[in-house]
Amino acid sequence: LAKTTQPISMDSYEGQEVNITCSHNNIATNDYITWYQQFPSQGPRFIIQGYKTKVTNEVASLFIPADRKSSTLSLPRVSLSDTAVYYCLVGDSGGSYIPTFGRGTSLIVHP
Amino acid sequence: GAGVSQSPSNKVTEKGKDVELRCDPISGHTALYWYRQSLGQGLEFLIYFQGNSAPDKSGLPSDRFSAERTGGSVSTLTIQRTQQEDSAVYLCASSLQGTLQETQYFGPGTRLLVL
Numbered sequence: 001l002a003k004t005t006q007p008i009s010m011d012s013y014e015g016q017e018v019n020i021t022c023s024h025n026n027i028a029t030n031d032y033i034t035w036y037q038q039f040p041s042q043g044p045r046f047i048i049q050g051y052k053t054k055v056t057n058e059v060a061s062l063f064i065p066a067d068r069k070s071s072t073l074s075l076p077r078v079s080l081s082d083t084a085v086y087y088c089l090v091g092d093s094g095g096s097y098i099p100t101f102g103r104g105t106s107l108i109v110h111p
Numbered sequence: 112g113a114g115v116s117q118s119p120s121n122k123v124t125e126k127g128k129d130v131e132l133r134c135d136p137i138s139g140h141t142a143l144y145w146y147r148q149s150l151g152q153g154l155e156f157l158i159y160f161q162g163n164s165a166p167d168k169s170g171l172p173s174d175r176f177s178a179e180r181t182g183g184s185v186s187t188l189t190i191q192r193t194q195q196e197d198s199a200v201y202l203c204a205s206s207l208q209g210t211l212q213e214t215q216y217f218g219p220g221t222r223l224l225v226l
Binding site for chain 2: 031032034036041042043044045046049087089090091098099100101102103104
């Protein structure tokens with residue numbers, strides 16, 4: 001199972017774009033990259049998933065370079081409500097099923 | 112439809128007592144996970160159930176921890192002879208088939224405090 005490394009914390013201000021990068025140097029060919037968001041006192045929830053290049057949904061964008069050894073979650077124009085912990089998870093569709101969430105990145109958005 | 116539910120939402124117990132935590136997964140989801148999250152920490156995998164297969168208990172921290180899943184649906188996590196270091200939020204998640212490509216749907220968690 002590919003190990004991931006993320007910054008422990010980040011600070012931003014309302015209206016700014018936030019980019020959180022996750023390193024996964026030993027990602028396997030079949031591994032997908034999934035990001036979860038966790039608000040205080042809640043369980044994590046799915047944000048976005050990708051395999052390569054770029055994925056965009058109504059919440060975020062996910063950028064994955066050609067070598068797939070890292071990925072960047074991009075949150076456009078953050079608001080106070082985006083203050084949360086963001087987890088990067090790497091895994092495949094048929095192999096290991098034991099997830100490793102790590103400590104995630106704690107994002108604090110300031111007014 | 113209904114999401115993953117957990118009960119109780121909060122539990123305060125005394126050291127040495129046994130506790131049972133319950134998880135109701137999303138109907139039709141064959142995979143169920145239990146995690147533990149200590150204050151300021153990430154999610155620690157505890158145990159995984161998939162269909163009728165034997166559960167993967169590799170994440171359980173000690174033999175005081177056990178879990179069962181009856182009828183492929185509801186799951187109970189039991190902690191015997193609780194210790195203060197067991198204080199944490201216990202999260203349950205379910206997914207359709209249990210691969211890491213799938214979205215895991217989490218419950219709100221049970222906050223356990225051992226005095």
